[in-house]
Amino acid sequence: MSRSLYWKITSPVLLIALVGTLSVSLAAPYLLEWFVTQTAVDNAQQQAATFRNIRNYYSEQVVAKVTGSGGFNVMADHQLSAEGVPVPATFLIEMVDYDKPQELVMTDLISPYPFKNRIERKMDEYQKRAWKAVQANPDEFYVELLEQDGKMMVRAAQADRLNAPACVACHNNHPTSLKRDWKLGDVRGLLEVSTVVDGWLERGVWISRTLSGVTLLAFALVMLVNFRVARQVSEPLNRISGSLRSLSRGEDRGLSPEDYQYQEVESLADAFNGFSEKERERKQLAHKVEMLAYTDPLTQLANRTGFQQELDKRMSESAERQALVRIWLVDVDHFRDINDTLGYEVGDKVLGLLAEALQRTLPADTLLARLGEDEFGVLLDVAADTAEWSGLEYMAEQVQQAVSEHLQVAGRTLKLTASVGAACSSHDAENGQELILQANIALHQAKALGRNRAVIHSPELSAAVTQRVELVHDMHNGLELGEFVPFYQPQFDLQTGALIGAEALMRWQRKDGSLMPPGMFIPVAEQSSLIVPMGAQIMENACRDCQAWQAEGLEGIRVAVNVSSVQFADDDLVALTRAVLEKTGLQPALLELEVTESGLLAEVDEVIASLQKLHELGIELALDDFGTGYSSLSYLKTLPVDRLKIDREFVRDLLNSSDDQAILRMIVELGKQLNLKILAEGVEEAEQLALLKASGCQEVQGFYYAKPLPLNEFIEYAKNYSVAETTV
Structure with a gap:
């Protein structure tokens, strides 16, 4: 107390x-x-x-x-x-x-x-x-x-x-x-x-009483001075604390000038008056900030915070008002191109004109907000007995028409398009955040379908997103449990028929033994960047397995590991490769990294520097899916790669397509000129094999020899492999 x-x-x-x-x-x-x-x-x-x-x-x-x-x-x-x-x-x-x-x-x-x-x-x-x-x-x-x-x-x-x-x-x-x-x-x-001693005692008693009296008098004087000092300190402090309480209640009551007895109390009073002045300034600034917090300064529309606040309010009152809440999220297609080509000043003018066009189109009771750089939000109430989709498509069309009006800016005529995602509170959205999430799902679907269209949210869309989220979650768990393992597809020297290596292909093997097809999880892994830790795990397992089959008498058989474009963009790829080699003890010459063309198109100089560092480790580098990119020939001579892998798309129709045969001969000749080895993948027929051999292709892999095998089966296959059985 x-x-x-x-x-x-x-x-x-x-x-x-x-x-x-x-x-x-x-x-x-x-x-x-x-x-x-x-x-x-x-x-x-x-x-x-x-x-x-x-x-x-x-x-x-x-x-x-x-x-x-x-x-x-x-x-x-x-x-x-x-x-x-x-x-x-x-x-x-x-x-x-x-x-x-x-x-x-x-x-x-x-x-x-x-x-x-x-x-x-x-x-x-x-x-x-x-x-x-x-x-x-x-x-x-x-x-x-x-x-x-x-x-x-x-x-x-x-x-x-x-x-x-x-x-x-x-x-x-x-x-x-x-x-x-x-x-x-x-x-x-x-x-x-x-x-x-009677006389002594009497004099002593007199002295004692005198001392007691003097002591009491001295204490009384000290108490009097102390009470006065305490009053001179406490009373001003009480006035200051009273003013502080008033200030906390929003009452602006400063302290009147007084002759304070002590510098410390006077300093405190001055500090309070200074604080009171700052508080007045803060309130004025807070009012301005509040206006800025809920208003977009460029278009003077509500911003994301204001839109969210009003949406939450209407959602909480919708049952009482017996109304449905509907929102449209409007994203201007390729708006960044305007900023990049015409400048941000022109882009700001375009946004202002779009805001005016949308306001002219929308009903008066509609809340229009600017939610992001090129994204607008539309909020509207309708009666609860209105049909679920009634008016949703019409409003989306009106919004798209308003965006697509010809705009005259900086002497140019611009015609824009917009992707629209719509959602209604009838789809079990419990609050404004969930309703925005549903509209966002619909907006992303509109973009995925090619933009310049409107999509209305449906439970099926959310189910698909939920399924993807659950898949990512399962992949996280699978990564921790070590469920992602390499399967090995043998690679052969086409001229001699010798088994020379194996490509490590990622497989998701659940604890129940079931296999998840790569096409179902690898694209999601690349989008979520899970491919980076997954690829690191596959590389380490592949190097350890390669070391294991060396000990089984399969000396000299290398392992090839795929590196996705996401992994290649990661700055730690060189350090990761070096660490894996040191950890597993595998000879660098027995490791090959396969890089796709799509992973090399970003920064050519940086790509070449990274490949050079990898090559300096003593490993081999292969350019996978060669011929499917757009600029391979322009930089191929500068890349420090050892091998080109012909994509299976060329091999599939090789027997029936003269064009594919011509491309094959060109690639083989290119490899000879650049001193690169050529490996064809996807070989399934003996006729394909014979044609590849005749064209001068050096190495092959495919189902004609074997499908991708788990480690134990691959070792067994390699031990029992006979060159005579597969020679064409």
Whole structure:
């Protein structure tokens, strides 16, 4: 849950103030007690040291001299004799007891082993505790802060040791001593210093209260400043956030100029005003963009987006309005030729004139849109009870007539034609996109039938497209499953009859063993570019199979692989061939690539460069279906090919056509002049074979020898092949 920035700023200071004050209040008594106790202990240490020094001085300077004169005796009860001098301990006790009630600092010397004359001096409870403590640690003071006789005092006691041999002798030999086995360093008693600390505590309490008051006052001042700063920050932020909310609702409410206290807040306000200005500009631009988004700037018709939006709207309301939605897609035939020959400026003028002509032809309630460079869309509603095709053909004819009007542009008279595809929402189209798809299918069919015609969509057209899509999908799956395999048709040396090679022909062998005829899938594969991965797979399999039959004793028999025009246009053909040879280990001389004339007609220079790179790999190149193209002879001398393959169309009627025989002789002679081998395919009869041999053709293949065979059958055929059986 979000919190107010005002409290976010002030609450930490308030919390710190409360915690600080509480901490001072709670800690002050303990600190005061510690301070008073520590001070009293320091005084006690000094006092104890002083008394020890006095006792030592008395023992060394007074007692020694007095007793040395012989007139006095050192005794504990010196009051009983005029010649008695007090022993050092008695002297010290009597000195500290002198005028004790008037002292704030009092000293006492007491022992659990008193002489007889001090037998009445008993240890109080504190002294008993102190005696136990100093027994355990004689070098430390035992300290307590306690109340006694209505006064607070610090009592500190330390061990009183026998630190001189004379003291040990005195205590061991004294007639009233309770203990006679004293040793040097033994703890004889306690030296206690008691300090009355009432005055100290009172002054400490006054100081503590004063500090607490000063602390509270300081915190109050800090809080006051903090509250003021927080207000100066939060209130402008609230105004800015309120303006932002208004702006989000579309209300253009800027901030009025104010004297802000802080540069950061002023900068934020300036940034908001700048953003608000940009937002106004954005809305104006968005309005322009929206107009552009739905309008074609050239013809001022609706564009594809506007057409799609209106179509979707009418489709969603068609059931409620009890209406059918119909559309026509109009594609101007060969319009690109106008742009290429007359220029784009003329093309734009033609499009403008076409738009005007169509608008004059169509009913007033029709939506006309420009969907692409040379494509228009027509949208019209009709009553739901209208016959399904009623008016569709008539409207298509009207549209074609409008397009075919003579147009005068740039001093030229143009007569155009159009292909039209029509669709109606009665064909189960659930939305505008599906209806456009149906019209597109009809338009493509009109183009396929030769253009300049109109086609109305039917379920059968969609079924054909669906079948093609499913075929492409199945081909994708077949490619992943490795269903496309090479079958091999043997090739022979016509002069010697020797088996010299095999052409790898692509076959689609389903997992159930059925074969799909090549004519049903290869054209679709080339249109969908699937022929590229399929051809790569066939090339690798063919090279691997060729390597396999070399190991079976069929050395020197090459394999020929077809390369489609789509594959040849692919930039990776050279790299693919090199990679396949390296992967399979096949000798390059055993691989031949067959390229059709149609695949060589695009960029001759690039074609020659690619063929040269392939030839440099060490493989052979063959020109397949020779003679069926249009410009073979013009560039044949520049192509690095090794073999020409005569198309089966020439071989089929060779026996009955003198023209085909003449073409055959010409091709054979051309091959001799260019040092090229000639291979005829499609040989099915012995008479054809004899005629080919007589003409000088070197190599042949066809059903006369064998149909295309799977690998195992081809190897078996090659092993059992006898030259004598097929020699003509």
